Every structure is written in C-alpha cells, then in structure tokens.
Amino acid sequence: MLQRSLLSLLAVVLLLGAAPSQATAEIEPARQRELLHLLRHDCGSCHGMTLKGGLGPTLLPQALAGKPAATLEATVLYGRAGTPMPPWHGLLTEEEVAWLVALLMKGVPDAP
Amino acid sequence: MHRSLLLLSLLSLLLGGCATTTLRGTGDLGLIIERADGSVLIVESTHQQTLARIEGLGDLSHASVVYSRDERYAYVFGRDGALTKVDMLGHKIVGRVMQSGNSIGGAISQDGRLVAVANYEPGGVKVFDADTLELLADIPAAYGDGKFSKVVGLEDTTDNRFAFSLYDAGEIWVMDLRDARNPVIEKFRNIGRQPYDALVSMDGRHYIAGLFGEDGLALLDLWRPERGVQRILDNYGRGEQPLPVYKMPHLEGWALSEEHAYLPAIGRHEVLIVDRHNWKEAGRVAVHGQPVFAMARPDGRQLWVNFAHPHNDTVQVIDTVTHQVIATLKPGKAVLHMEFTPRGEHIWLSARDDNRVDIYDTRTLQHLGSLPVRNPSGIFFTARAHRIGL
Structure with a gap:
C-alpha cells in the first residue's frame, strides 16, 4: 500500500519533471496527493476510478486528445449545463484545475 | 459406542475436505x-x-452485491463489467464472467435462479443463470435512432420480473423473465429527463426512479401498470437553482417506512418525506449536506443519512416520528455506505479515506468498534437475500 503510493508519487514527480509549467510549480506535493485522490475517488464516482467512464464520459488521454486544455479547464471549473457535471470552482483553484487537466491529458499514473 | 466412533470418523473424513472444520450458517x-x-x-x-x-x-x-436465496453465494457487480460469484463459506471465487465494458449493478430474481446486470457500455441488461453464470438473455437498451442508453436502477420485483430505467432515453422498462430465454418487455416512455437511480418498495409494488434532469420522481405502480408512470413530488425544488451535485444520490435501500417514503433531494440539503398513501409531499427535513443514502433502519424508526463531497465526513440520524435530526455523527473521512444488521440494532459505516469500517449501536448511538478495511465502500449483509429490491 505504502509502496504503491510512494511509487505513484514518484511517477507524478517524474511526469511533472518532464514538463514543468507555471501552474504545477505552485502546487505543493501534499496538495498534489490530495488532488490525485480526489480525481480517483470523487471524479471517479461518475467517471470511474480508472477514468474509463461511468455515468460521465471517459477521461483517458485518447478521449481527450485534440481538445483544447482551456475548454477542459472551463468544463471542470464551471460544469456542463444539462449534464450532472458540477462546477468545481470554490473547491478547486484555477491552478489546481490546470494541473489536473494537464495530468489527465498525459495520463494519470496508475495508482488508486 | 461403536456406532458413535464410526460416525465420528466418518464426520472427520467428510470435514477433512472442507475449508473449515466447524459447521456454520451464513445468516450473519x-x-x-x-x-x-x-x-x-x-x-x-x-x-x-x-x-x-x-x-x-x-x-x-x-461495486454492489446480491445474494443467493440460501445465502451461500454472493454475486458481485464490478464497475469494469465483471460479474463474480463468491462462495461465502468456501472463501473463494467460484465463477466469473466479463459481461460488459462498464456496469452499474444488478439484481437477483424472486426465485433466485436469474442474475440480471445493468450496463452502461454497451447500454443494456444481461441475464445470467445464477448457478452457472451462463448468459440467458441480452436486452440492448435501444432507443431513438439506433442509439443505446445507459441503464440504471435495475431492481427485482415479484413474478421474476425486473424493472430498470434508461438514463439517456428517459424510459422505464419492465422485463418479465418467467421464460428467461424469451424476455417479455413492457416500455414506458417519456417518464422524465435523466433517471439516475431507482428503488422498488419491499412489497415489489412501487418502482420509483429519481430524475436528475428535472424536479420530481417517476412512480410506476407494478400492480396497476395500465395506469402508466406517474410524476410525484413535481417541482419539489420550486424552480430554484439546484446546488451542484458532487455525488449522485442512491435510492436503493430501506428508504421506506410504513407511512412514508424518504428520498434524498437532488441538489438540495434536504430529505424529502412522501406520504405513501397518496404520494404527496408530507414534509422535508433540513440536513447537513446533499444526501447520498437515506436509509431507514429495518424497523423504520430511524433514518440514517450520509452526504456527498465535501460533507462526506458526517452522518445524521433522523427520528421518523418527530422528523427531527437527533444526532450528527462524524465517523470518519468519506463515509460512503451504511448497512444495518438484519434486525437493525447495529449499523456498519464505511470510512473510505480512514481505511476503516465503524460499528455503531443504533439505540445508544455509541461507537462499538472498528474493523480495518482498505478504502471500504459498499457493505452488504446476507440478509438482503430475502428482501425484494435489495
């Protein structure tokens, strides 16, 4: 269990190391872990824990390919009218959403 | 003397082959x-x-679980489309099929011979032989112009029938499986936008689907299907903008007492109370957050409610006579599910982010103990085997 979360942390660090951006630099590692957990379990309650989709659509990189990051970020921040997708602003900052979207587009390290 | 020795040796021979050496039941x-x-x-x-x-x-x-009528086997419905049969006494998997790409739960027939699974992808219902997990029927949830809907709220009722809702199509289908290989389906259309989950009353009579896309719920009286689907609690949100929903409510469970049905209001910090005689609103209870489960204790005397993110560290208890919140508990981080012991003296709560299941006395509301469990979600006791709609 511990090993696995360490491994996933390492994977995130490696991933982020490869493409550092303004947004990711501002998010503390502890908060990054919380965001990953939120992504798996809370986003996962509709999009599936493995992000293959459920009531909400799949969030795997191949499904998101070609979509502008700004559009995806706006969907997360402001929700999607007519669907159950809620707005996350107020719970997540713009930087955090940008970090999550960038992560989703690259593929989330495979850890619960 | 001789005879009992013989019996003893026979017994030890018999038991030698089993996983456990003492006989036990499965009811607890x-x-x-x-x-x-x-x-x-x-x-x-x-x-x-x-x-x-x-x-x-x-x-x-x-994931969710139903039980065989002898309470020996559990059928576990996984998100990835797997249906797994678990031997509760042998402590092992005895059958498993990958039956779809993405599923959301299932039900077992009145006679215990059929297990039905609701699928998101491909949208539809599949029916399996409970003994062998052989596929007996495949019912695609086709609607409109060659589209397939995600299926939600699949519930068993009497006469080996099942009812389920089509999320994308806004329909309720009742499937008669008296001849399992030749299902007879009755479709109810235009029942409301985006049914997201459903429950069936313990007598198997009323099927109620919650609607995400509009205020209200869809009610089908399975004793009087010719009357069609009726809208209840129409406009319960009174046109007000609903709050964002961070987790969809669940309707299945003992959310019914003799007089009332208790339903989580979607997009509101309220539990709705419905008069079961006329299906009109009988009140509402203000609660701590958006309810996910509103479950009545088996005797109907209390209602236990858990909440969506970001209020999911809290559970509230409502007295069903006074309709007052009598306790607000903070059992742990991310309380996902609750299950009463068969007669309701205890309740088990899963605290996902604390890796723990907590046990409470429902009368004293005291914490009795905990079990270490890794990211627990659903808790399912075998007593469900004998209840319609669970």
Missing part, C-alpha cells in the same frame, strides 16, 4: 468492498470480525 455474514484493491472481505456481524479477504475481482469502484 456479509461482504465489504475494498474498492481500490479489487478485493472483498467476508465479515461476520455476530462477533464483528473479518473472516477472509478475497482478491482478484477487478475494478470495484461502485
């Missing part, structure tokens, strides 16, 4: 889902202990 057993690990725990509620961990069940986020 249950399964707890470890959602992130693809494993389940077999637990026992009399001594509040874990008996075994079974691994290799796949993606168990949003």
Whole structure:
C-alpha cells in the first residue's frame, strides 16, 4: 500500500519533471496527493476510478486528445449545463484545475 | 459406542475436505468492498470480525452485491463489467464472467435462479443463470435512432420480473423473465429527463426512479401498470437553482417506512418525506449536506443519512416520528455506505479515506468498534437475500 503510493508519487514527480509549467510549480506535493485522490475517488464516482467512464464520459488521454486544455479547464471549473457535471470552482483553484487537466491529458499514473 | 466412533470418523473424513472444520450458517455474514484493491472481505456481524479477504475481482469502484436465496453465494457487480460469484463459506471465487465494458449493478430474481446486470457500455441488461453464470438473455437498451442508453436502477420485483430505467432515453422498462430465454418487455416512455437511480418498495409494488434532469420522481405502480408512470413530488425544488451535485444520490435501500417514503433531494440539503398513501409531499427535513443514502433502519424508526463531497465526513440520524435530526455523527473521512444488521440494532459505516469500517449501536448511538478495511465502500449483509429490491 505504502509502496504503491510512494511509487505513484514518484511517477507524478517524474511526469511533472518532464514538463514543468507555471501552474504545477505552485502546487505543493501534499496538495498534489490530495488532488490525485480526489480525481480517483470523487471524479471517479461518475467517471470511474480508472477514468474509463461511468455515468460521465471517459477521461483517458485518447478521449481527450485534440481538445483544447482551456475548454477542459472551463468544463471542470464551471460544469456542463444539462449534464450532472458540477462546477468545481470554490473547491478547486484555477491552478489546481490546470494541473489536473494537464495530468489527465498525459495520463494519470496508475495508482488508486 | 461403536456406532458413535464410526460416525465420528466418518464426520472427520467428510470435514477433512472442507475449508473449515466447524459447521456454520451464513445468516450473519456479509461482504465489504475494498474498492481500490479489487478485493472483498467476508465479515461476520455476530462477533464483528473479518473472516477472509478475497482478491482478484477487478475494478470495484461502485461495486454492489446480491445474494443467493440460501445465502451461500454472493454475486458481485464490478464497475469494469465483471460479474463474480463468491462462495461465502468456501472463501473463494467460484465463477466469473466479463459481461460488459462498464456496469452499474444488478439484481437477483424472486426465485433466485436469474442474475440480471445493468450496463452502461454497451447500454443494456444481461441475464445470467445464477448457478452457472451462463448468459440467458441480452436486452440492448435501444432507443431513438439506433442509439443505446445507459441503464440504471435495475431492481427485482415479484413474478421474476425486473424493472430498470434508461438514463439517456428517459424510459422505464419492465422485463418479465418467467421464460428467461424469451424476455417479455413492457416500455414506458417519456417518464422524465435523466433517471439516475431507482428503488422498488419491499412489497415489489412501487418502482420509483429519481430524475436528475428535472424536479420530481417517476412512480410506476407494478400492480396497476395500465395506469402508466406517474410524476410525484413535481417541482419539489420550486424552480430554484439546484446546488451542484458532487455525488449522485442512491435510492436503493430501506428508504421506506410504513407511512412514508424518504428520498434524498437532488441538489438540495434536504430529505424529502412522501406520504405513501397518496404520494404527496408530507414534509422535508433540513440536513447537513446533499444526501447520498437515506436509509431507514429495518424497523423504520430511524433514518440514517450520509452526504456527498465535501460533507462526506458526517452522518445524521433522523427520528421518523418527530422528523427531527437527533444526532450528527462524524465517523470518519468519506463515509460512503451504511448497512444495518438484519434486525437493525447495529449499523456498519464505511470510512473510505480512514481505511476503516465503524460499528455503531443504533439505540445508544455509541461507537462499538472498528474493523480495518482498505478504502471500504459498499457493505452488504446476507440478509438482503430475502428482501425484494435489495
């Protein structure tokens, strides 16, 4: 269990190391872990824990390919009218959403 | 003397082949889902202990369980489309089929011979032989112009029928499986936008689907299907903008008492009370957050409610006579599910982010103990075997 979360942390660090951006630099590692957990379990309650989709659509990189990051970020921040997708602003900052979207587009390290 | 010796040796021979050496029943057993690990725990509620961990069940986020009528076998519905049959006494997997790409739960028929699974992808219902897991019927949820809908709220009722809702199509279908290989389906259209989950009353008579896309719920009287689907609690939100929903409510469970039905209001911090005689609103209870489960204790005297993110560290207890909140508990981080012991003296709560299941006395509201469980979600006791709609 511990090993696995360490491994996933390492994977995130490696991933982020490869493409550092303004947004990711501002998010503390502890908060990054919380965001990953939120992504798996809370986003996962509709999009599936493995992000293959459920009531909400799949969030795997191949499904998101070609979509502008700004559009995806706006969907997360402001929700999607007519669907159950809620707005996350107020719970997540713009930087955090940008970090999550960038992560989703690259593929989330495979850890619960 | 001779005879009892002979009997003893015969008995030891017999038992030598089994996993356990003492006889036991299954009425106080249950399964707890470890959602992130693809494993389940077999637990026992009399001594509040874990008996075994079974691994290799796949993606168990949003997994649910039904039981064979002898309470020997559990059927676990995984998110990844797997249907797994678990032997509650042998502590092992005895059958498993990958029956779809993405599923959301299932039900077992009145006679215990059929297990039906609701699928998101491809949208539809599949029916399996409960003994062999052989596929008996495949019902695609086709609607409109060659489209397929996600299926939600699949519930068993009497006469080997099942009812389910089509999320994308806004329909309720009733499937008669008296001849399992030749299902007879009755479709009810235009029942409301985006039905997201459903329940069936314990007598199998009323099927109620919650609607995400509009205020209100869709009610089908299965004793009087010719009357069609009726809208209840129409406009309960009174046109006000609903709050964002961070987790969809669940309707299945004992959310019914003799007089009232208790339903989680979607997008509001309220539990709705419905008069079961006329299906009109009989009141509402203001609660701590958006309810996910509103479950009545088996005797109907209390209602236990848990909440969506970000209020999911809290559970509230409502007195069903006074309709007052009588307790607000903080059992742990991310309380996902609750299960009463068969007669309701205890309740088990899963605290996902604390890796723990907590046990409370429902009368004193005292914490009795905890079991270590990895990211627990659903808790399912075998007593469900004998209840319609669970």
